[in-house]
Amino acid sequence: MQLAAYESRSPVHDLQLITRVVAGDAAAERELYETYVDRIYRLAFRLAGDEELARDFTQATFIRAFEKIGSFRGESSLSTWLHSIGVSVALNGLRKTKRLKSRELPIEEGLTVGSTRVDAEPDLKERMAKAIESLSEKYRMVFLMHDVEGYTHEEISGTLRIPVGTSKSHLFQARSKLRVALADFAPEWVS
Amino acid sequence: MTDEKFEQFLKRAGQGYNAPPARIPREEMWDAIRAARSAGPRVVYGGASHLRGERRFAGKIWWAAAAALLLVASGIGIGRWTASSDAPSATAARPTSSDKAIARSSDPIRDDGPRPPGSDAAPTAPSAVRATPLIEPRSRLAAGDRGTGVALRATGSPPSRDRSTDPAGAGRTPPRGAPSSAYELAEVNHLSEAEALLTSFRTRSAGDQQQDARLAAWARELLSNTRLLLDSPVAEDPKRRPLLQDLELLLVQIVQLSPGSPPQDREIVEKTLQQDQLMTKLRTAIPAGQRGS
Numbered sequence: 001m002q003l004a005a006y007e008s009r010s011p012v013h014d015l016q017l018i019t020r021v022v023a024g025d026a027a028a029e030r031e032l033y034e035t036y037v038d039r040i041y042r043l044a045f046r047l048a049g050d051e052e053l054a055r056d057f058t059q060a061t062f063i064r065a066f067e068k069i070g071s072f073r074g075e076s077s078l079s080t081w082l083h084s085i086g087v088s089v090a091l092n093g094l095r096k097t098k099r100l101k102s103r104e105l106p107i108e109e110g111l112t113v114g115s116t117r118v119d120a121e122p123d124l125k126e127r128m129a130k131a132i133e134s135l136s137e138k139y140r141m142v143f144l145m146h147d148v149e150g151y152t153h154e155e156i157s158g159t160l161r162i163p164v165g166t167s168k169s170h171l172f173q174a175r176s177k178l179r180v181a182l183a184d185f186a187p188e189w190v191s
Numbered sequence: 192m193t194d195e196k197f198e199q200f201l202k203r204a205g206q207g208y209n210a211p212p213a214r215i216p217r218e219e220m221w222d223a224i225r226a227a228r229s230a231g232p233r234v235v236y237g238g239a240s241h242l243r244g245e246r247r248f249a250g251k252i253w254w255a256a257a258a259a260l261l262l263v264a265s266g267i268g269i270g271r272w273t274a275s276s277d278a279p280s281a282t283a284a285r286p287t288s289s290d291k292a293i294a295r296s297s298d299p300i301r302d303d304g305p306r307p308p309g310s311d312a313a314p315t316a317p318s319a320v321r322a323t324p325l326i327e328p329r330s331r332l333a334a335g336d337r338g339t340g341v342a343l344r345a346t347g348s349p350p351s352r353d354r355s356t357d358p359a360g361a362g363r364t365p366p367r368g369a370p371s372s373a374y375e376l377a378e379v380n381h382l383s384e385a386e387a388l389l390t391s392f393r394t395r396s397a398g399d400q401q402q403d404a405r406l407a408a409w410a411r412e413l414l415s416n417t418r419l420l421l422d423s424p425v426a427e428d429p430k431r432r433p434l435l436q437d438l439e440l441l442l443v444q445i446v447q448l449s450p451g452s453p454p455q456d457r458e459i460v461e462k463t464l465q466q467d468q469l470m471t472k473l474r475t476a477i478p479a480g481q482r483g484s
Binding site for chain 1: 193196197198199200201202204205206207208209210211212215216217219220221223224227228
């Protein structure tokens with residue numbers, strides 16, 4: 001339902017909504033939030049993989065958007081502008097949490113030191129997760145946005161502030177690396 | 192074909208990666224957003240809010256202002272402390288007659304009056320003395336007394352060693368009774384000028400009344416400085432005091448010679464000059480390399 005509301009947006013509608021938000025209309029704020037919260041939250045969750053972090057990132061995105069909406073000049077669509085804030089907030093937040101986590105030794109890792117780990121049958125989900133996480137940030141972002149969340153290259157271009165060609169190139173590179181990483185599962189896409 | 196299948200495989204498999212929950216906590220997040228916005232300080236995840244940034248900026252300005260004030264206050268304090276520690280020399284630096292003697296003898300080009308022939312050989316004051324700001328204005332004051340024939344007597348204690356004229360001796364305290372470098376320098380300049388005057392006197396052409404008048408004026412000025420030096424620490428030196436006294440006597444004789452005075456009077460002066468061997472004493476007293484420089 002919310003995605004349908006997002007897809008039916010028009011630039012004129014967005015402009016009117018922005019004008020109302022800037023004027024301090026609480027209902028307009030809520031409307032803006034309801035329109036975009038699902039996509040922002042989903043993307044945040046894809047990036048963070050953690051419910052609490054995804055909530056934090058989503059909240060921070062809207063708080064920042066409401067603060068800065070007066071400076072929105074309409075050079076890009078409202079969706080693109082909002083997503084670029086969301087991606088920026090999420091990546092910055094992830095970098096910080098990654099730094100914090102890197103200081104701690106995971107319990108599982110500590111227990112497996114000195115022992116031989118035997119994986120009888122590699123799980124596709126686990127291998128897929130590892131393969132995606134092994135991608136560099138720029139490839140992972142494009143892959144998740146395009147292949148997983150269904151963003152177009154134009155949307156990715158606006159959100160990540162990269163040319164469309166770069167977005168396509170990054171997707172190609174990401175897929176190539178994943179193909180190598182998931183070579184064990186080749187029969188699944190060959191057959 | 193394989194690529195398309197691989198893309199479909201990726202899209203399908205990728206859905207399981209960090210799959211978001213079916214229920215998105217919209218209301219909870221909205222409540223949190225409203226609470227954060229109504230709380231005043233706009234907290235932004237992972238970064239400072241605008242308000243916090245403004246406060247931080249204002250704080251920085253206050254800190255910078257406080258630091259600048261502290262710096263200025265420290266500078267003033269240090270300046271006053273150093274000034275108070277140098278207070279004796281500052282008191283002594285008041286214009287005394289002795290200083291005037293230094294100023295006069297160290298500024299030979301200040302006189303716009305007549306100069307005897309050969310006076311180009313008169314020594315010029317070293318730039319260190321001429322550039323000293325405390326001495327230059329006093330030389331102007333002293334210039335006002337020129338020609339009166341009245342020697343000013345020293346009333347104050349001798350000024351402390353002028354560091355600007357003695358970079359090597361900066362910070363050193365001269366022994367009691369020993370003249371400072373400034374006085375020594377003034378004395379050397381004065382003796383050099385006296386030597387130039389006496390040379391001019393001996394080589395003057397007879398009957399040239401204009402030249403006699405210029406020599407008399409020059410001698411009057413030197414006489415005044417000689418008397419001032421006699422009252423300065425320079426005269427405490429047992430070797431220099433007799434020299435200055437002999438010079439004073441001779442200069443008095445030259446001053447008393449009127450342009451139309453008979454040749455016998457001049458012969459008396461020349462005889463005094465020879466008997467006292469004043470020229471030799473003067474040349475001995477002037478260190479090598481400073482004569483006529």
